[in-house]
Amino acid sequence: MTSNENRVKMLILGSGPAGLSAALYAARAELAPVLLTGAQLGGQAALTYTIENYPGFPDGVGGAQLGELFQKQAEHFGTRVEFDTANKVDLSARPFKVTTDAGEYLSDSLIVTTGASPIHLNVPGEDTLLGRGVSYCATCDGAFFKDKKVVVIGGGDSALEEAIFLTRYASSVTIVHRRDELRAGPILQKRAKENPKIQFIWNTVVTEIRGSAKMESVQLKNVQTGEESTFAADGIFIFIGHTPNTQLFEGQLKMDSHGYIEADMLMQTSVPGVFAAGEAADPHFRQVITSAGMGAAAAIQATRFLEAETG
């Protein structure tokens, strides 16, 4: 990186659907945006095996494949994609200063699309057995569980979607849910309930994940009766929601009590010139299409912001 390359009009943090859509719009507005990918290229969407609800793909599209198409389109119009991660920001004055693994950027505007990460159960064994039975990504780790017995935690769309995916490999998939009613939408509920490899354990939480070299069992507790039991399994996939990746902006951007960045209808944050889009600012929808839409809106508004300054 030369110093000229570090002085930019627009810097975009994150390479999920929001970031790459923002980059496409900013590039077409001839702002020569720089996009820092962050550690997870393509964001969480890239970890999804098939996306069936992104318009234009009637037969579904692979999450990673969709991310590659987004990136190709953004680069085609002039986005510079850097495989780099921001680890410090100074939004107290413009140009904004962003320190990364590889250097430093000064940018007239910033679009924050840093996404969200899976929430942990916070039970004994979860951290120590990570990668040795404990997983937060069926697409990444499912194939390691061929003909094995796995449990899935959660009752939302993610848990059911991933449980159905895991039936490709696992001999049985047991969904453990803390209530007796699922939060997931009706289509996924029907598919999961009709799948012969999927069973449910209701009104139950995991209190411990056990194993030495690798996971061997989970300790379960029925929340109604208090009864405890041991359930033997080779893997546990945890899908109990997400937390936004916004720690970098603490004390600099206004956030809600869960750490989601507060952005208005125009994707403007509490700092003029800083915009936020996608799951870092969205606790409600969390879809590829809504994140992409927010990213486009953020870039349009950022373009207007920069144009208003230059007259």
Ligand code: NAP
């Ligand atoms: P979610 O809808 O928030 O569901 C989280 C699930 O985990 C809930 O069933 C919740 O139980 C359970 N849970 C939370 N904390 C727990 C804990 N400490 N111990 C045990 N269980 C716990 O999260 P999500 O499934 O990741 O979905 C998030 C959003 O993305 C939703 O809007 C969803 O529609 C969307 N999404 C859509 C698709 C799709 O359209 N194909 C796919 C994935 C996600 P309770 O039900 O009791 O609260």
